[in-house]
Amino acid sequence: MNIVVLVKQVPDSGADRNLRTDDNTVDRGSANNVINEMDEYAIEEALKIKEAHGGEVTILTMGPDRATESIRKALSMGPDKAVHVVDDALHGSCAVATSKVLAAALGQLNADLVICGAESTDGRVQVMPHMIAERLGVAALTGARKLTVDGATLTVERQTEEGYEVVTASTPAVVSVWDTINEPRYPSFKGIMAAKKKPVQTLSLGDLGVAPTEVGFDGATSAVLEHTKRPPRSGGAKITDEGDGGVKLVEFLATEKFV
Amino acid sequence: MSEVLVVVEATREFGVKKVTLEMLTLARELGTPSAVVLGGAGAAEALSGKLGEYGAEKIYAAEGEEIDGYLVAPKATVLAELVNRVQPAAVLLASAQEGKEIAARLAVKLDNGILTDVVALDADGTATQVAFAGSTIVKSKVTRGLPLVTLRPNSINPTPAPATPAVERLTVSATDTDKLARVVDRVAEQKGSRPELTEASVVVSGGRGVGNADNFKLVEELADLLGGAVGASRAAVDSGFYPHQFQVGQTGKTVSPQLYVALGISGAIQHRAGMQTSKTIVAVNKDAEAPIFELADFGVVGDLFKVVPQAAEEIRKRK
Numbered sequence: 001m002n003i004v005v006l007v008k009q010v011p012d013s014g015a016d017r018n019l020r021t022d023d024n025t026v027d028r029g030s031a032n033n034v035i036n037e038m039d040e041y042a043i044e045e046a047l048k049i050k051e052a053h054g055g056e057v058t059i060l061t062m063g064p065d066r067a068t069e070s071i072r073k074a075l076s077m078g079p080d081k082a083v084h085v086v087d088d089a090l091h092g093s094c095a096v097a098t099s100k101v102l103a104a105a106l107g108q109l110n111a112d113l114v115i116c117g118a119e120s121t122d123g124r125v126q127v128m129p130h131m132i133a134e135r136l137g138v139a140a141l142t143g144a145r146k147l148t149v150d151g152a153t154l155t156v157e158r159q160t161e162e163g164y165e166v167v168t169a170s171t172p173a174v175v176s177v178w179d180t181i182n183e184p185r186y187p188s189f190k191g192i193m194a195a196k197k198k199p200v201q202t203l204s205l206g207d208l209g210v211a212p213t214e215v216g217f218d219g220a221t222s223a224v225l226e227h228t229k230r231p232p233r234s235g236g237a238k239i240t241d242e243g244d245g246g247v248k249l250v251e252f253l254a255t256e257k258f259v
Numbered sequence: 260m261s262e263v264l265v266v267v268e269a270t271r272e273f274g275v276k277k278v279t280l281e282m283l284t285l286a287r288e289l290g291t292p293s294a295v296v297l298g299g300a301g302a303a304e305a306l307s308g309k310l311g312e313y314g315a316e317k318i319y320a321a322e323g324e325e326i327d328g329y330l331v332a333p334k335a336t337v338l339a340e341l342v343n344r345v346q347p348a349a350v351l352l353a354s355a356q357e358g359k360e361i362a363a364r365l366a367v368k369l370d371n372g373i374l375t376d377v378v379a380l381d382a383d384g385t386a387t388q389v390a391f392a393g394s395t396i397v398k399s400k401v402t403r404g405l406p407l408v409t410l411r412p413n414s415i416n417p418t419p420a421p422a423t424p425a426v427e428r429l430t431v432s433a434t435d436t437d438k439l440a441r442v443v444d445r446v447a448e449q450k451g452s453r454p455e456l457t458e459a460s461v462v463v464s465g466g467r468g469v470g471n472a473d474n475f476k477l478v479e480e481l482a483d484l485l486g487g488a489v490g491a492s493r494a495a496v497d498s499g500f501y502p503h504q505f506q507v508g509q510t511g512k513t514v515s516p517q518l519y520v521a522l523g524i525s526g527a528i529q530h531r532a533g534m535q536t537s538k539t540i541v542a543v544n545k546d547a548e549a550p551i552f553e554l555a556d557f558g559v560v561g562d563l564f565k566v567v568p569q570a571a572e573e574i575r576k577r578k
Contacts, residue, residue, distance in 0.1 A: 013529075017395075037509075095373060096367065096371075096372065121509055121510075124513075126360070127375065130331065131363045134335070134363070134368065135367055139330075141330070142330070142360060143356055155443075159356075162271075162272070162445075162448070163446045166445075166446070167330055168443055169439050178503070178510075180503045220402065221366070221373070221404065222372035222373065222400065222402055223399060225400055226397075226398045227395055227397045227398070230396050232394075235553045235554065235558065236558070238558040238560065239557075240559075240561065241559055245561045245565070246568065247570070247573050249559050253485075253518070254577070259485070
């Protein structure tokens with residue numbers, strides 16, 4: 001099975017994250033950039049399928065030059081190769097334009113199965129799998145907490161508010177996964193060394209047949225007008241339980257009209 | 260005034276969800292609210308009373324196996340046809356998994372911008388979003404097409420404005436491509452009568468400090484006494500104490516209730532990302548240095564197995 005995993009480089013969610021003051025895009029310059037955490041689960045799932053059924057795993061990333069760091073990190077887990085869509089004109093692209101670029105790249109990769117994280121930790125927009133599936137005219141099985149592959153038939157357990165749905169489709173398809181689906185492996189030393197030699201193909205917008213005016217700020221379908229930092233919360237009263245902590249807690253809740 | 264389409268979010272068990280009432284309340288500020296019900300047979304009939312109570316002047320209904328038997332693609336197709344026909348002033352959906360997914364497909368079909376996790380929307384289409392775990396407030400606008408917006412639950416106070424909606428049946432014309440992802444089973448998992456996590460006005464969450472799955476009864480008891488939902492930190496979920504759909508945090512649900520109670524939760528950034536826009540936060544933790552106390556309006560440093568039962572008893576006394 002030919003599997004493509006979508007990997008996004010994001011600013012570390014464990015550190016302070018900002019939008020840039022000059023053009024309102026995510027500040028990647030001063031941030032510590034990492035693989036979107038959910039994507040590691042997507043990579044793991046792809047590797048498990050390859051191990052069970054054979055095939056090839058390709059990483060697909062759209063991002064600036066420095067996204068190469070995340071691509072090498074992803075490859076060190078075990079995928080075979082990577083494709084990096086990089087073009088200065090992409091800066092400022094909205095979700096709709098991003099899906100156009102990724103769909104164009106996937107069109108060239110001939111994937112049976114596209115796996116991605118259910119959302120990224122920076123935008124948390126959660127729209128990409130369905131946007132891509134809509135453009136490619138293939139099935140999207142999203143929010144998977146379990147994925148079973150039987151020949152060309154895919155079955156997922158999709159997490160919902162009420163429980164789960166069992167959803168099935170034939171390949172080709174897009175599957176997005178939550179972090180309950182598996183436990184991602186750590187790259188081995190051998191894997192890290194091997195990743196340095198794995199092929200990373202770069203594609204420009206020209207290679208994909210997408211015009212620069214369709215992406216970036218020119219092609220954006222939405223715009224950030226302004227942004228402000230919210231003042232951090234400050235702690236209030238803190239008491240140490242001296243046998244009446246529960247009562248004191250309820251007294252506080254009562255003054256706030258919760259009981 | 261132009262119509263504003265509100266795509267109804269509902270469950271089989273509890274009917275119309277609160278976020279739908281919030282969307283109808285918002286829609287009344289922007290135009291004439293029309294509810295769009297996309298669901299199984301008989302869905303619109305069951306929901307029309309509540310939708311009318313909150314101001315739906317019209318209900319568009321697309322129902323049946325063609326809609327309900329597949330993942331969101333047929334819903335997006337029906338909605339795109341409706342949008343092209345009525346040219347609404349805006350389209351509102353819930354900022355939850357399905358609402359975002361329908362909106363995603365609609366955006367591509369219409370080549371239209373999309374804004375998610377919106378907490379306020381002005382008449383001129385300017386949306387307010389909260390980004391980066393609540394640390395940044397963003398004003399944004401759709402610049403191509405109509406305002407296509409998903410509203411985050413607990414953003415707007417829903418107020419009734421009774422109307423008598425007429426129901427218009429929509430023809431479902433899903434293509435073969437819309438029917439590629441077939442739903443073969445829906446399994447409900449235990450939740451009891453508690454409110455839904457993202458919509459609840461009170462959330463009581465337990466963390467690693469709760470110790471084991473059995474002890475979560477203590478968290479549930481306090482939640483029930485406060486009329487709230489139960490949440491769990493990632494550490495608690497990873498340890499198998501509580502199911503994943505109740506996880507609050509960066510890789511879980513984002514909640515913004517009136518009251519958030521954190522029990523045995525240290526307050527790692529992973530967790531804070533999902534709850535720090537809560538209006539009031541209280542915490543119980545045995546570690547006085549736990550970062551959760553930096554957020555808490557009221558914190559108790561102590562053993563939750565002593566503090567929580569005593570608090571539960573005190574609430575019972577006051578009832």
